[in-house]
Amino acid sequence: MKIKDILATTRPVSFEFFPPRAADGIPAVLETLDELKVFCPDYVSVTYGAGGSTRAFTEEITFEAKRKAGVEVMAHLTCVGQTKEEIHGVLERLNAEGVENIIALRGDPPRGAMEFVPVEGGFQHATDLLEHVKANFDFGVAAACYPEGHTESVDLVTDMKFVKQKVDNGADFLITQLFYDNRHYFDFVERARAAGIEVPIIPGVLPVLNSGQVRRFTALSGSEIPPELDKLLDKYADNESGARDMGVEYASAQVRELWDAGVPGVHFYVLNRSYSVSRILDNLTIPGHHRLD
Template structure:
């Protein structure tokens, strides 16, 4: 089985304890030589400074590439581009450019009066500077706000055409979901790499709620499997097996890179990577087994 390349998403800490957890996550996963760590941006832009500080620290302590999330929410064009320049000054020139989630309690995304109207405008502005490698989000199933899956894919193509070089998908639970999406994207003329986003399930109840909120289908068999596993105290064993099987099925279909949503909990992600042959040697350099 071919050995994939990997990348990892983490979120910025909001407390001292969370800071230690982020550092432990980076320490655990950096030896796997990921392509990059990505650092998320809170809903409504609520972690703007935390994201900058976490991205800067990760980049300087790990020596690895770091991709900072940047959104359009709650800021003017000038403020958003100033944030991008802060990232660049900190040595972080990889950006995951997103529209972003509206603040909790709001009725949905509303552009700032002087801000970017959508992610395409943000990508165009960042690309025009020539300073950044840009990645974007992609939905293998219809985005909750999209009129159709075709409209969903057309919007992804617009983001790639605006200057993005790669897309990372929302998580999904069945390989066929991603493979169908990949085929539809190719048919629409999208030739940029599309990397599947993988969620190792550390807590099924939380993962299920998040899936329903973001439009990810939850197959009945998965509900039944976790119900039995939780009853028999085999949750983590099942989660590891299912995540490894999902990645293996994708590898068999030519997928060569995965982006793991770690939730700052590295153990399950590391176990899955090891099962896929992504390991480290004694010297800490990635070993292709």
């Protein structure tokens, strides 16, 4: 089923996984997925690696989730390091396996590189990939957006112009980058509506698992750490289980406020761990997403 059709009838709760570095890590990812199935996710997604064998694992986990776990899936796909023909080949494989949804992304420049440079004959932007997908396939398609602005964008107005272009090029809905202050999400949605973007904008939520990791991720994404969270991250800097429990409470409050404000769904960056998201969903009691015993 296309996620746009799910969005027409419900407010989806979804989980994002990433592919392991080696094939022997695949069963653990599928096990986590299995553990989280008790919360009846509306779909799950699997990120696309920077290159190498993990890309095949993305496809493998996506197919397994769809076929064996029976969960609706969305495959991530980026423009990094591939020609249009190679990307077309990935899309054909996904299509042949019955995958109905993708999220079309540009991807990040390789570590150490200052800017994204497509391979010769590759796509420059997510907007180009979206155009190709819509012209050649019948996938349901999502795209990424950045409530605090993408790190490379010159300003928020220019960034929004390209978000609008993603929607004009066929994105059915948007999923946000992580944020820890809901004000950024609410402001972004307001600006997006004013810019003529009407599609659902699903908040992406990353529960804190440990302090150092959140500091690294927010530094990379340019997301603000609000002062109260900053203090908590310091407090639990050397206490991983304390940080994780604090993260559960922080994300529960964050999602409760978002949900009560009427967000069209919630996408959890699960990071292949079931503990935090399970506890958050136990705290929240979202209709249809209670733990099934």
